[in-house]
Amino acid sequence: MRILVVDEDDEAGSLVASAFPGEQPAPTVVGHNAAAESLAAAPYDVVVVAQPDRLTTGMWGALRAADPQAQLLAAVRGDDFTLHAERWTGLGVDGYLSMPCDSRELRARIRAAARRTTGHLLHHDELVLHRARREASRAGRTVSLNDKEYALLEVLVRANGTVVTADELRARCWGLTQNATTGVVRNTIMKLRRKLGEPQLINTVAGIGYRLRRAVDSHAAS
Known part of the structure; x- marks a missing residue:
């Protein structure tokens, strides 16, 4: 399973890495401005976007267009997913992660998202x-x-x-x-x-x- 974490301060990247110890290949962490280019350059099963408010509408569009098959997960703080869904679902977001969360829950949610993309x-x-x-x-x-x-x-x-x-x-x-x-x-x-x-x-x-x-x-x- 290939995981791309879009994060500026590496907090989400560290959480995802700790949830997948020994995962090969290891989760890749890039900044918001490099996200679409990284996704277009290599296939990823799941993309975890931390601090999604920092992405402009154009950046979300470029990220979605870079790989329509990858699962885009917005990592958000708090439980008001209705508000988040109204804001980002139209941009192609596939799901949400409530952050911070237990590493076992994080691993389970990311694996569940990956199952929607894996398989020929x-x-x-x-x-x-x-x-x-x-x-x-x-x-x-x-x-x-x-x-x-x-x-x-x-x-x-x-x-x-x-x-x-x-x-x-x-x-x-x-x-x-x-x-x-x-x-x-x-x-x-x-x-x-x-x-x-x-x-x-x-x-x-x-x-x-x-x-x-x-x-x-x-x-x-x-």
Whole structure:
């Protein structure tokens, strides 16, 4: 498991390192300004962002765009996760760590996040994503996708049937530093639907976003 800790004063880096004694490779610690470059240069399973308020919207967008598959965890002080979710979820944050915390809890939460990224295959009924090759297949048929189409489809698969908003898809797949609009997301969804074929897998939830249907729901709707 590869862990990147984004921290200026190394407090969070030390806590994460102490939670994973002997971990190989050892957790890497970088400053906020170097985070996106470091993430783009090497794959990481989990990115722990300490003092997340220090990151600008553009920095969050660059971090998300550097590796859409990495799990971004905001390390926050206090328990008001509702406030934090409203502030950062639209930027592509996947979860939160309450700091400081017991090393066993920290280790368990980071490992749980890593399990969402490790493994070469992701499944949603007859749909299979091959993460290493960034390819998709449906019922054994290869589906040719470009990078953005694959990234968007992976976000929907990981959501496991729950609704993902257009803003979150834009943040996760394009990053807020790119000039992508909700219209771009909508057009990419349309292309994905054509490529995935019938019955339709991607459902539009009016006024909210998109989700993947289960096969039984798709066949019933066709």
